[in-house]
Amino acid sequence: MTVPVPYRVVECEAATPDTATIVLEPVEAALQPFTPGQFAMVYAFGVGDIPLSVSAIDGHRLTHTVRAVGAISGALHALRPGGIVGVRGPFGTGWELSAASGLDLLVVAGGIGLAPLRPLVREVLATPGRYGRLSVLIGAREPRELLYTEEVRSWQGSLTTVDRPDERWQGEVGVVTTLLDRAAFDPSSAAAFICGPEPMIRATAGELVHRGLEPDRIRVSLERNMHCATGHCGHCQLGPLLLCRDGPVVTWRLAQPLLMVREL
Amino acid sequence: MTVVRHGFLGALPPAHRDRLAGFARDVSFPAGTRVFEEDGVADRFWIIRSGVVALDVHVPGRRAAVVETLGEGDLLGWSWLFEPYRWHLGAQTRAAVVASEFDAGRVRAACEEDPAFGLAVTNCVAQVIARRLKSTRTRLLDLYGPPR
Numbered sequence: 457m458t459v460p461v462p463y464r465v466v467e468c469e470a471a472t473p474d475t476a477t478i479v480l481e482p483v484e485a486a487l488q489p490f491t492p493g494q495f496a497m498v499y500a501f502g503v504g505d506i507p508l509s510v511s512a513i514d515g516h517r518l519t520h521t522v523r524a525v526g527a528i529s530g531a532l533h534a535l536r537p538g539g540i541v542g543v544r545g546p547f548g549t550g551w552e553l554s555a556a557s558g559l560d561l562l563v564v565a566g567g568i569g570l571a572p573l574r575p576l577v578r579e580v581l582a583t584p585g586r587y588g589r590l591s592v593l594i595g596a597r598e599p600r601e602l603l604y605t606e607e608v609r610s611w612q613g614s615l616t617t618v619d620r621p622d623e624r625w626q627g628e629v630g631v632v633t634t635l636l637d638r639a640a641f642d643p644s645s646a647a648a649f650i651c652g653p654e655p656m657i658r659a660t661a662g663e664l665v666h667r668g669l670e671p672d673r674i675r676v677s678l679e680r681n682m683h684c685a686t687g688h689c690g691h692c693q694l695g696p697l698l699l700c701r702d703g704p705v706v707t708w709r710l711a712q713p714l715l716m717v718r719e720l
Numbered sequence: 721m722t723v724v725r726h727g728f729l730g731a732l733p734p735a736h737r738d739r740l741a742g743f744a745r746d747v748s749f750p751a752g753t754r755v756f757e758e759d760g761v762a763d764r765f766w767i768i769r770s771g772v773v774a775l776d777v778h779v780p781g782r783r784a785a786v787v788e789t790l791g792e793g794d795l796l797g798w799s800w801l802f803e804p805y806r807w808h809l810g811a812q813t814r815a816a817v818v819a820s821e822f823d824a825g826r827v828r829a830a831c832e833e834d835p836a837f838g839l840a841v842t843n844c845v846a847q848v849i850a851r852r853l854k855s856t857r858t859r860l861l862d863l864y865g866p867p868r
Contacts, residue, residue: 566863566864567863567864568864595864596864597862597863597864601864617789619859619862619863619864621786623783625786626814627789628772628789628791629774629786629787629788629789630788630789630855630859631855631858631859633855634855637727637791637792637793637794638791638792652863652864653863653864655858655861655863656858656863659854659858
């Protein structure tokens, strides 16, 4: 759907000091179902729209986790139940989890990158026996910036590390790649799903390839400046890709050479 | 005496790994133990078999700042290999730790006596230092913060 459809905010919960999770319900007609990894363009009336991945999918309900970093995200972050937004979507490629059937799964998230990975983890947990071992590795700057902490605690095989511990933090300290040593996976029969800041994606995917994981089995979610979400405006171009249409999820085999080109 | 075969030791060729393992003795530390202090004499080192150790830096007037944590298979301490053989950081166990402990003087002497063994050990320690340097630089980028 390329024309915004009205959705009503039915829940709004602060996730971290500058991040909120909002749950939307269609006012009238609902959009087509989203798959994990896809995104919507969410429009704050009178301000503008931004791409937001779905952080949970529940029937026609859409959940997004938004960090207030600019005018539009700030307006969405400030929404309260009853507020109305315009939503377009679903857009982009998903994680293509079905291709990883029978494989060990590595989910690696940096910061708010956990949001688009959460529906994937939920889907894996909802289909026991379909996949191999699941490891969820999470990195964040500070403990107070960790998302979905209660839910993450219930995920077997999840490990969390922070860059800057506070006085109460008793967990691991360091970059997320250090957690790979503790993850249970066989590189010859594993698939990885990575979302976070680009340098973290590069470091993680590079380390996984070094350990023997095929670049085709590593999927990464890339962020660029998406405006139209229909492959028309070109703002999100990365080499031959228009990420709103060809991404945001692509294989590492495709992404790696593009991310090494300066200023691309 | 038991030594974990992956992590730091997993990077050593088998013959050198077995030789190094011959220097090890089993030790354990309860949670909250100060294993070593910044600027202390680096006369031993450890390979962690289980548990977690936090590396920290003294900050005047405040609590020591934790800069990294190490776990199973990790090398705890590399300052023993290079002069002046003083610890660069402090180390405290987060949880009870079981480790293989090595006498630094004996290992250094073996490295000098057998250059092939010495090169293999030095290579492995250098890889650990390189990884930690890379991690530190990555963290300096403050990747997870909001864009500015």
